Amino acid sequence: MSFKLSDLNAISTASFVAVCDGFFEHSPWVAERVALFRPYGDRDALHRALCAAVDAASAEEKLGLIRSHPDLVGEAAQRGDLTSESAREQTAAGLAQVSPAETARFRELNAAYWARFGFPFVICARENKKDVILATLPIRLANAPEVELRIALDEIGKIAKLRLFDAIEEG
Amino acid sequence: MSFKLSDLNAISTASFVAVCDGFFEHSPWVAERVALFRPYGDRDALHRALCAAVDAASAEEKLGLIRSHPDLVGEAAQRGDLTSESAREQTAAGLAQVSPAETARFRELNAAYWARFGFPFVICARENKKDVILATLPIRLANAPEVELRIALDEIGKIAKLRLFDAIEEG
Numbered sequence A, B: 001m002s003f004k005l006s007d008l009n010a011i012s013t014a015s016f017v018a019v020c021d022g023f024f025e026h027s028p029w030v031a032e033r034v035a036l037f038r039p040y041g042d043r044d045a046l047h048r049a050l051c052a053a054v055d056a057a058s059a060e061e062k063l064g065l066i067r068s069h070p071d072l073v074g075e076a077a078q079r080g081d082l083t084s085e086s087a088r089e090q091t092a093a094g095l096a097q098v099s100p101a102e103t104a105r106f107r108e109l110n111a112a113y114w115a116r117f118g119f120p121f122v123i124c125a126r127e128n129k130k131d132v133i134l135a136t137l138p139i140r141l142a143n144a145p146e147v148e149l150r151i152a153l154d155e156i157g158k159i160a161k162l163r164l165f166d167a168i169e170e171g
Helices: A005-010 A013-020 A043-055 A059-067 A075-079 A084-092 A100-117 A130-141 A145-167 B005-010 B013-020 B043-055 B059-067 B075-079 B084-092 B100-117 B130-141 B145-167
Strands: none
Touching: A005 A013, A005 A043, A043 A145, A059 A145, A075 A084, A084 A145, A084 B084, A100 A130, A100 A145, B005 B013, B005 B043, B043 B145, B059 B145, B075 B084, B100 B130, B100 B145
């Protein structure tokens, strides 16, 4: 069962933040900043408000949000130390089943990405499969830093939308 | 942030069940049966009601609840296919770091336990460490089936209490 939007519009800020907690990885401040603007008429309106809060955040906060994301096929994934959402998404993309060669390739590209941009490679794993992600990574690696920052935040918005639509139902 | 008990007392049944969803592994029916008896004065009262709903359930439902639990150090854990709660609890018990010999011992004991009782070995992993669990398993294996059924349900109650107290705050 999912949580109802009408309830989400009515509960305390603390409970609202608790329900929205997983939408933006390790970043409850996003939900905190939109609690006051309730009620939201539908899930899209809530999602737009959350993304607007990210857009309005400081450069440091945006960087912190991006850095809250785990590497794909990274050490946290290997340790089983992902949020439940990330674990499910990486599995859906086929990233739970990787060959040693693929793992080595991910590690190498992830390291190059971090070294170039100062934050991890973020992609909406549920909208992409392993092969596409592996093909995309070198292309993204060639982008300008300001372009990658924008893409990372857009991907985070897509991730949040899928998580929100899973957790919340209208009505 | 945690969800507030006062909000839990006020929201729709669907949202109440969504918040309580993870307390009893894959068994939303437990929360469904106590939603009507709100409001609860404190978290203990809610927990007692949930456990009473389990006690009042049919023998088939109780068996289904126990069977919803993953084996410790089992195949689901290895596949990364646990609920987030189970994954966290098994990790807290030190079960994410097991030697091949320990894994083999768990698999052997788990299989013997299933064969004898018809349900998996359930223990509140957050209250026990790997060595204690491995020492306890052969002892529990020697119990009478009706005793193990009672112990399994009691352990499920303890697991649910820790999950509930993590997710819900009074006030």
